[in-house]
Amino acid sequence: MTTAVRPVVGVVDYQAGNIQSIVNALDHLGAQTSRVSAPEDLRDVSHLVLPGVGAFGFCANRLRCSGLLADLERWTLVDHRPLLGICVGMQLLASSSDELGHQTGLGWGGGRVRKLETDSRQIRVPHVGWNTVTFEEDFGEFRGGDSADFYFDHSYAYDAPTAAHRVAHCSHGRTFCAVIRRANLVAAQFHPEKSQSAGMRFLRSFLELDRDA
Numbered sequence: 001m002t003t004a005v006r007p008v009v010g011v012v013d014y015q016a017g018n019i020q021s022i023v024n025a026l027d028h029l030g031a032q033t034s035r036v037s038a039p040e041d042l043r044d045v046s047h048l049v050l051p052g053v054g055a056f057g058f059c060a061n062r063l064r065c066s067g068l069l070a071d072l073e074r075w076t077l078v079d080h081r082p083l084l085g086i087c088v089g090m091q092l093l094a095s096s097s098d099e100l101g102h103q104t105g106l107g108w109g110g111g112r113v114r115k116l117e118t119d120s121r122q123i124r125v126p127h128v129g130w131n132t133v134t135f136e137e138d139f140g141e142f143r144g145g146d147s148a149d150f151y152f153d154h155s156y157a158y159d160a161p162t163a164a165h166r167v168a169h170c171s172h173g174r175t176f177c178a179v180i181r182r183a184n185l186v187a188a189q190f191h192p193e194k195s196q197s198a199g200m201r202f203l204r205s206f207l208e209l210d211r212d213a
Helices: 020-028 056-065 069-078 196-207
Strands: 008-012 032-036 047-050 083-086 112-115 127-135 147-154 156-159 165-172 174-182 185-188
Touching (some): 008 020, 020 196, 047 069, 069 083, 127 174, 147 165, 147 196, 156 174
Parallel strands (some): 008 032, 008 047, 047 083
Antiparallel strands (some): 127 147, 127 165, 174 185
């Protein structure tokens, strides 16, 4: 009998969000976790998670000042190893954001982040709470056409990626990207670590990704 190899997931710690809930969710799934705050921390890691909480510009500045950006870019775009962006960690992959004026993103997914706006009194911004996500194509345990409820907390959303493609969408005032993908680069606007069973299915699907998938 062979023993399954537990993935070693590095959670990028660039002082831009609380990462403990992500660590707890990954631990629950049986993954090994470690905090990545320096390039040498990537040495024994099989997967990466890029979280982000707060304003786009603040998170982008923290990431650029972390000393990790060149290594993360090599990991993701050159070596094609699995990386999951969550919430603002997803938005940072865009080319730009409109939050607090024009902000420059990493451009790994292309496209733009812009504010959720609505004229309806029944639809409030920020978008906080549960909402239905519809998958447009297969991703791990989800088939194209499947729907599931996930937990959101955001005022800005990703539109029209140009270097990646939309895997799933959600609607809140308007339709926006809920999940995007570029090879082994995956990103979600919702918080899988706060999304109960659907979130665990999503994280398991990410952990199934291997190099050059």
